[in-house]
Amino acid sequence: MGKARDGGEPETSESELLLFGGPLRYDMGWSQHANAFLELNFRAMVRRLPSLLASSFRLAWQADRWAARTVLAAETGRGLAQAVNLLAVNTILARLFADGTVEERLRGAAPALVTIAAVMLVSTLLRAASTYATGRLEPKVERVATELYLERAAAVELSAIEDDGFHKLLDTAKYGAQSARRMISYSARVVNALISLVAAAGVLTVLHPALLPLLVTMTLPSAWSSLTIARRRYTSFHAWVQHARAGYLIGSLLIEPEAAPEIRVHGVGPFLLRHFRSMSETAEAEQARLARLAARTGLYAAVWTGLATVATYATLGGLLLGGAMALSVAGTAVIAIRTGSASLDTLVLEVNSLHEEALFVGDMQRLYVEAAKRAIPEGGDPLPEDPREIRVENVTFTYPGKATRPALSEVTLTVPLGKIVALVGENGSGKTTLVKLLAGLYAPDRGRIMWDDVDAAGADRSQLAERIAMVAQDFKRWPFTARVNMAIGRPSAPLTEERLATSVAEAGAQDVVEDLPRGLDTLLGRGFSGGHELSGGQWQRLGIARAAYRRGRVLIVDEPTAALDARAELEVFEKIRALAGAGQTVVLITHRLASVRHADLVHVLDQGRLVESGTPDELLATGGVYAELYQLQAEQFAAKVPAPKAG
Numbered sequence: 066m067g068k069a070r071d072g073g074e075p076e077t078s079e080s081e082l083l084l085f086g087g088p089l090r091y092d093m094g095w096s097q098h099a100n101a102f103l104e105l106n107f108r109a110m111v112r113r114l115p116s117l118l119a120s121s122f123r124l125a126w127q128a129d130r131w132a133a134r135t136v137l138a139a140e141t142g143r144g145l146a147q148a149v150n151l152l153a154v155n156t157i158l159a160r161l162f163a164d165g166t167v168e169e170r171l172r173g174a175a176p177a178l179v180t181i182a183a184v185m186l187v188s189t190l191l192r193a194a195s196t197y198a199t200g201r202l203e204p205k206v207e208r209v210a211t212e213l214y215l216e217r218a219a220a221v222e223l224s225a226i227e228d229d230g231f232h233k234l235l236d237t238a239k240y241g242a243q244s245a246r247r248m249i250s251y252s253a254r255v256v257n258a259l260i261s262l263v264a265a266a267g268v269l270t271v272l273h274p275a276l277l278p279l280l281v282t283m284t285l286p287s288a289w290s291s292l293t294i295a296r297r298r299y300t301s302f303h304a305w306v307q308h309a310r311a312g313y314l315i316g317s318l319l320i321e322p323e324a325a326p327e328i329r330v331h332g333v334g335p336f337l338l339r340h341f342r343s344m345s346e347t348a349e350a351e352q353a354r355l356a357r358l359a360a361r362t363g364l365y366a367a368v369w370t371g372l373a374t375v376a377t378y379a380t381l382g383g384l385l386l387g388g389a390m391a392l393s394v395a396g397t398a399v400i401a402i403r404t405g406s407a408s409l410d411t412l413v414l415e416v417n418s419l420h421e422e423a424l425f426v427g428d429m430q431r432l433y434v435e436a437a438k439r440a441i442p443e444g445g446d447p448l449p450e451d452p453r454e455i456r457v458e459n460v461t462f463t464y465p466g467k468a469t470r471p472a473l474s475e476v477t478l479t480v481p482l483g484k485i486v487a488l489v490g491e492n493g494s495g496k497t498t499l500v501k502l503l504a505g506l507y508a509p510d511r512g513r514i515m516w517d518d519v520d521a522a523g524a525d526r527s528q529l530a531e532r533i534a535m536v537a538q539d540f541k542r543w544p545f546t547a548r549v550n551m552a553i554g555r556p557s558a559p560l561t562e563e564r565l566a567t568s569v570a571e572a573g574a575q576d577v578v579e580d581l582p583r584g585l586d587t588l589l590g591r592g593f594s595g596g597h598e599l600s601g602g603q604w605q606r607l608g609i610a611r612a613a614y615r616r617g618r619v620l621i622v623d624e625p626t627a628a629l630d631a632r633a634e635l636e637v638f639e640k641i642r643a644l645a646g647a648g649q650t651v652v653l654i655t656h657r658l659a660s661v662r663h664a665d666l667v668h669v670l671d672q673g674r675l676v677e678s679g680t681p682d683e684l685l686a687t688g689g690v691y692a693e694l695y696q697l698q699a700e701q702f703a704a705k706v707p708a709p710k711a712g
């Protein structure tokens with residue numbers, strides 16, 4: 066299995082290639098952004114801080130204005146309270162070290178003491194307000210970001226969903242919503258730390274100009290170490306995200322009900338487990354590498370901080386001994402240095418965390434942009450309500466990516482409306498691809514698909530989808546009730562019992578529904594308590610009922626009878642004929658050529674090309690590919706059925 070190279074990128078071994086059919090690739094456009102991060106230094110981070118805070122505030126504002134305002138006000142107030150506190154401490158020390166009796170000095174310090182008490186009270190109240198508002202804000206921010214993520218992801222073209230690169234972005238971007246949530250409290254703490262740091266720095270500068278640079282020197286090492294560690298973590302995350310996904314996939318395959326029988330009968334369990342362990346171990350090695358580097362970086366930083374602290378206190382001592390600083394001032398300086406370095410530490414840590422989270426939010430924002438580019442276009446030419454025919458003209462289509470030959474080449478055919486049109490051909494001849502193009506799921510590379518005289522390429526996609534109902538080969542078995550499994554065919558339509566009953570009858574699925582323990586309210590899905598599992602054939606009927614419920618102008622059925630027994634198959638074709646009789650166009654893909662005999666028109670595809678078109682009788686008479694396939698199937702039934710024995 067893959068071993069971590071020094072650079073932290075996973076290598077791919079032969080067994081991974083075997084499992085995933087190719088090396089895991091990281092050549093997606095968006096990895097450029099990760100490289101951009103690698104060039105970031107502390108200065109760039111500080112420069113980006115205002116925009117980070119602003120984007121965090123914008124997200125918060127979008128989610129809950131009241132809470133956003135409260136957090137900002139409370140944290141600013143708390144920062145200011147610390148500043149006032151420091152000034153009051155300075156006054157107290159100055160009064161205590163001043164000339165006069167103890168009583169006079171205490172009386173002098175009293176107002177400042179009262180101020181500190183009041184400020185502490187206000188600060189405590191502000192903290193409570195901030196805690197409440199942040200707690201209320203965070204889940205809302207996460208929800209808003211997640212909703213946007215899901216909404217954009219659901220609106221992209223099918224080709225984007227099938228694209229490895231886009232999938233990687235979807236994978237990394239999903240962490241963005243949680244990061245956006247965390248950015249809220251980091252931003253609040255940054256605002257707070259910034260203000261109290263400015264207060265401490267101001268006090269130190271007034272006390273002695275040499276103290277401020279020393280404070281900075283003390284805190285720089287931890288800034289450097291946190292930034293270095295975060296940068297390594299982020300680069301590693303990007304390089305390893307695909308590996309983690311593959312590991313997760315293997316893990317989930319092991320517990321997936323669909324895979325369970327084969328895992329047990331073919332003994333796939335130990336095989337998958339071995340790969341899971343091996344992949345996890347590689348990922349663990351990467352984690353260990355990061356931890357080792359983090360420990361080393363932390364040690365260097367600690368040594369540097371220690372030396373800087375010694376230098377700071379030595380300077381303070383020198384100033385005291387040399388008479389350049391009064392004892393009361395030195396006392397304030399010590400407190401200001403402690404407060405200042407604590408604020409600077411917090412600031413560095415929080416800015417760093419903010420920055421790290423912002424990178425993930427950045428991935429999410431890149432997804433938003435990429436998804437918008439690859440979104441199904443809105444608007445377009447209106448499609449005829451009741452077109453006479455759909456014409457496929459010289460259509461060529463190659464799947465993006467690694468396809469070596471076009472799935473469809475120069476295909477020209479017609480789909481007259483209100484008829485049953487069958488697509489026939491051997492496996493891989495391009496039938497499913499053709500119906501996906503008809504449904505607008507892919508666009509042709511060359512050629513056009515005309516709905517009467519409107520080119521589907523420029524047509525309103527929602528209108529196109531509106532007119533199509535589809536039972537795909539691998540149609541979705543939704544883990545919902547039987548009722549929802551049908552009504553989901555047209556979620557926008559009001560759900561009525563009458564429409565459901567008609568669809569069930571049109572699909573001949575009455576028996577399936579009657580056998581369900583709780584009728585239409587039965588939950589279909591083994592993984593849930595009370596869930597009921599249907600057989601493949603029963604599911605197929607429900608799939609057809611769903612398409613019937615949709616009432617699209619064009620019904621596309623891809624292998625509708627693959628899982629049906631002989632009697633059910635006849636019945637389903639009867640039903641499909643009835644749907645066409647009622648005016649619906651049916652585009653039927655099937656290998657059962659006996660059933661194709663009832664089609665009005667048959668198109669035969671071979672290796673992506675249209676080789677024959679005509680009525681079933683015409684094609685049989687011509688003696689071409691269709692006739693040959695038909696003959697092959699007919700021969701299988703030619704053997705005589707032995708007569709039952711007498712007596």
Ligand SMILES: Nc1ncnc2c1ncn2[C@@H]1O[C@H](COP(=O)(O)OP(=O)(O)OP(=O)(O)O)[C@@H](O)[C@H]1O
Pocket residue numbers: 227464468472490491492493494495496497498499
């Ligand atoms: N999503 C995809 N990405 C890349 N290539 C694909 C994809 N789907 C199908 N292909 C390829 O396109 C060609 C045509 O496939 P298609 O599914 O259209 O054939 P088909 O005639 O429907 O086959 P079958 O009878 O087995 O269902 C095949 O070579 C197949 O490997």
